[in-house]
Amino acid sequence: MFEKALKGNNYYWIWLAFLGTFMAIGAFCYVRQYHYGLGLTGMSRDVSWGIYIAQFTYLVGVAAGGVMLVLPFYIHDYKVFGKITILGEFLAIAALLMCLTFIMVDLGQPLRVMNVILHPTPHSMLFWDMCVLNGYLFLNILCGWVILTAERKQVAPPKWIYPFVYLSIPFAISIHTVTAMLYCGLPGRHFWLSAIIAPRFLASAFAAGPALVVMAALVMKRVANFDPGKKAIDKVVTIIIYATLVNAFFVLLEFFVAFYSNIPGEKHALEYLYFGLVEHGHMYNNLVPFSWAFVVFCIVGVTLLSLPYTRHKNEFWLGAGCFSIFIALWFDKGVDFVLGGFVPSPLGAVVQYYPTLNEIMITIGVWSMGFFILTVLYKIALGVEREIEA
Amino acid sequence: MDKKRREFLKIAGISTLAGLGGTAVIDRLATGASPARARAAYEINSLSPAGQPKEKGPAKAAAKTSQRLGLVIDMRKFNANPGLAEKCIKTCDFLHNIPHFNNKKDEVKWVWLTGYENAFQEHSHYYRNETLEKNQVLLLCNQCDDPPCVRACPTKATFKAKNGIVAQDYHRCIGCRFCMAACPYGSRSFNWRDPRGGLDMKHINPEYPTRMRGVVEKCTMCVERVGIGKLPACVEATGDTKAMIFGDLNDANSEIRKFLKENYTIQRKPSLGTHPSVFYIV
Numbered sequence: 001m002f003e004k005a006l007k008g009n010n011y012y013w014i015w016l017a018f019l020g021t022f023m024a025i026g027a028f029c030y031v032r033q034y035h036y037g038l039g040l041t042g043m044s045r046d047v048s049w050g051i052y053i054a055q056f057t058y059l060v061g062v063a064a065g066g067v068m069l070v071l072p073f074y075i076h077d078y079k080v081f082g083k084i085t086i087l088g089e090f091l092a093i094a095a096l097l098m099c100l101t102f103i104m105v106d107l108g109q110p111l112r113v114m115n116v117i118l119h120p121t122p123h124s125m126l127f128w129d130m131c132v133l134n135g136y137l138f139l140n141i142l143c144g145w146v147i148l149t150a151e152r153k154q155v156a157p158p159k160w161i162y163p164f165v166y167l168s169i170p171f172a173i174s175i176h177t178v179t180a181m182l183y184c185g186l187p188g189r190h191f192w193l194s195a196i197i198a199p200r201f202l203a204s205a206f207a208a209g210p211a212l213v214v215m216a217a218l219v220m221k222r223v224a225n226f227d228p229g230k231k232a233i234d235k236v237v238t239i240i241i242y243a244t245l246v247n248a249f250f251v252l253l254e255f256f257v258a259f260y261s262n263i264p265g266e267k268h269a270l271e272y273l274y275f276g277l278v279e280h281g282h283m284y285n286n287l288v289p290f291s292w293a294f295v296v297f298c299i300v301g302v303t304l305l306s307l308p309y310t311r312h313k314n315e316f317w318l319g320a321g322c323f324s325i326f327i328a329l330w331f332d333k334g335v336d337f338v339l340g341g342f343v344p345s346p347l348g349a350v351v352q353y354y355p356t357l358n359e360i361m362i363t364i365g366v367w368s369m370g371f372f373i374l375t376v377l378y379k380i381a382l383g384v385e386r387e388i389e390a
Numbered sequence: 391m392d393k394k395r396r397e398f399l400k401i402a403g404i405s406t407l408a409g410l411g412g413t414a415v416i417d418r419l420a421t422g423a424s425p426a427r428a429r430a431a432y433e434i435n436s437l438s439p440a441g442q443p444k445e446k447g448p449a450k451a452a453a454k455t456s457q458r459l460g461l462v463i464d465m466r467k468f469n470a471n472p473g474l475a476e477k478c479i480k481t482c483d484f485l486h487n488i489p490h491f492n493n494k495k496d497e498v499k500w501v502w503l504t505g506y507e508n509a510f511q512e513h514s515h516y517y518r519n520e521t522l523e524k525n526q527v528l529l530l531c532n533q534c535d536d537p538p539c540v541r542a543c544p545t546k547a548t549f550k551a552k553n554g555i556v557a558q559d560y561h562r563c564i565g566c567r568f569c570m571a572a573c574p575y576g577s578r579s580f581n582w583r584d585p586r587g588g589l590d591m592k593h594i595n596p597e598y599p600t601r602m603r604g605v606v607e608k609c610t611m612c613v614e615r616v617g618i619g620k621l622p623a624c625v626e627a628t629g630d631t632k633a634m635i636f637g638d639l640n641d642a643n644s645e646i647r648k649f650l651k652e653n654y655t656i657q658r659k660p661s662l663g664t665h666p667s668v669f670y671i672v
Binding site: 038103107112182 | 604
């Protein structure tokens with residue numbers, strides 16, 4: 001089916017070339033980082049994970065979010081989602097490949113990555129994360145490919161694939177749960193040490209993933225005449241709104257626990273993220289704009305998606321609403337969550353992290369790679385669709 | 391199968407089983423014999439039956455070891471001997487080829503000095519006395535009995551040695567820095583760049599390897615020296631000032647245990663249940 005990705009109009013190729021350019025720049029920057037070491041990034045002894053791991057965390061959510069399109073169709077037999085289920089599965093593939101790449105570029109000794117398999121360590125959450133991420137990737141490639149092939153031949157998918165489809169649903173939950181466990185099981189990091197992290201991750205995942213699918217569907221409607229169906233989009237938007245609100249609810253709960261209990265350690269990271277932290281007369285607040293952007297974009301996004309005019313009448317505003325949610329949750333999870341957890345340091349120092357240009361270009365490169373893969377996969381899915389119609 | 395062979399297999403099988411079970415029993419006895427109270431736990435000891443060692447807890451990555459090497463750091467002695475702490479740091483830096491870069495971002499440190507309020511955040515900082523206000527505290531890896539870093543490491547590159555020391559395998563570490571996020575004491579450093587760039591290669595200690603970039607390192611309580619019967623470098627550097635007391639916390643007759651019995655000591659962040667093996671008198 002890959003041949004479907006090799007035929008496209010000029011816009012398709014320009015878009016791929018655009019992404020390819022950033023991939024090349026990212027690759028070049030990575031070679032630089034590989035030869036010098038991670039010292040080329042803004043990370044330090046005190047903030048030992050930066051935007052790579054933050055992107056990883058966010059994208060695990062995007063990958064898990066695809067399940068919101070798969071579950072209603074296969075479990076509840078919700079036929080309306082028939083056309084977009086494959087979009088959810090292919091989104092998961094692209095997002096997972098980005099996740100794994102972000103892990104790789106973050107490793108100090110990437111060539112030794114197989115040590116995780118050579119010396120399996122069940123008490124490390126990273127070992128389990130490797131298992132579920134690769135498992136979910138495998139399941140999505142398998143299910144997506146087999147079902148699309150069946151669709152192309154216009155036959156029902158083979159029976160043996162269904163156990164894998166059903167298995168992929170708990171796997172989607174597990175990838176984000178285990179990713180949350182990377183953080184929430186660490187003693188001494190108050191911001192992360194919260195039982196609500198996993199459900200909060202899932203809530204934001206179920207908003208961010210579908211939001212990206214809606215945006216992609218709207219774009220494909222314009223450029224490729226793909227119609228996912230008004231009812232399908234409407235239902236996905238409802239899911240996005242509820243998931244965003246649940247995430248906001250969880251964030252407010254974190255605030256309540258920290259500020260009502262008045263325990264300094266619980267408050268510090270939230271203060272640093274939302275108001276700035278004063279230490280030795282110096283104000284540290286470099287993440288405050290991101291935190292409030294999260295709040296503002298959440299409100300804007302939910303409003304745009306909830307008002308009948310912007311939701312039903314105008315696709316531009318519908319897309320803008322989804323984009324607001326997607327970017328809001330990126331501020332929350334792709335920036336704030338990981339970086340905020342390191343402040344203050346275990347020794348009470350406030351160290352601010354700023355990514356370097358090299359680091360940012362690698363990050364953009366990996367994102368471009370993800371969108372490149374996503375474009376190619378969606379192109380294949382659309383090509384099959386077109387072939388059936390013809 | 392002839393009868394003799396059958397008999398042999400039977401006996402061999404049974405004795406293997408017995409052997410396996412036997413070691414388990416011996417291990418159990420060994421851990422039982424080591425007083426759990428030496429863990430100086432924050433656990434509510436009164437809740438466990440009187441005198442019964444409390445040996446339970448959440449999923450533990452590190453098994454209990456028969457030996458548990460620990461340290462007492464007596465800051466009174468350090469305060470009375472200005473320059474002594476710096477001497478310890480210098481000795482360690484040289485022996486372990488610890489690089490020095492002129493920026494905080496690339497910093498690698500094993501043993502260092504910091505303010506009391508940074509070292510002991512769980513203790514009250516109101517109206518501190520002059521000694522605490524004026525002097526700094528010597529910090530190093532706590533060599534936890536339940537080390538969160540060992541739990542987090544996905545390759546067992548950081549592990550608990552048989553003598554209780556939390557050691558680090560620089561050749562297995564993949565540089566994921568999960569251990570750095572897991573350590574609640576900020577004891578771990580990462581080689582953000584080639585450490586040899588921060589060393590005077592003409593004056594290095596050839597007995598200890600320099601590291602490569604991209605791996606984590608930390609104080610290992612001189613596991614390489616202790617293994618051949620030497621004292622940790624910092625302890626040796628304190629000479630006969632008794633500023634640092636090193637010994638086996640599981641041995642009730644050791645000097646360190648006697649010292650702990652006679653003196654009030656504190657630990658860093660005991661509420662986290664990591665059971666540090668480093669004790670302080672501030």
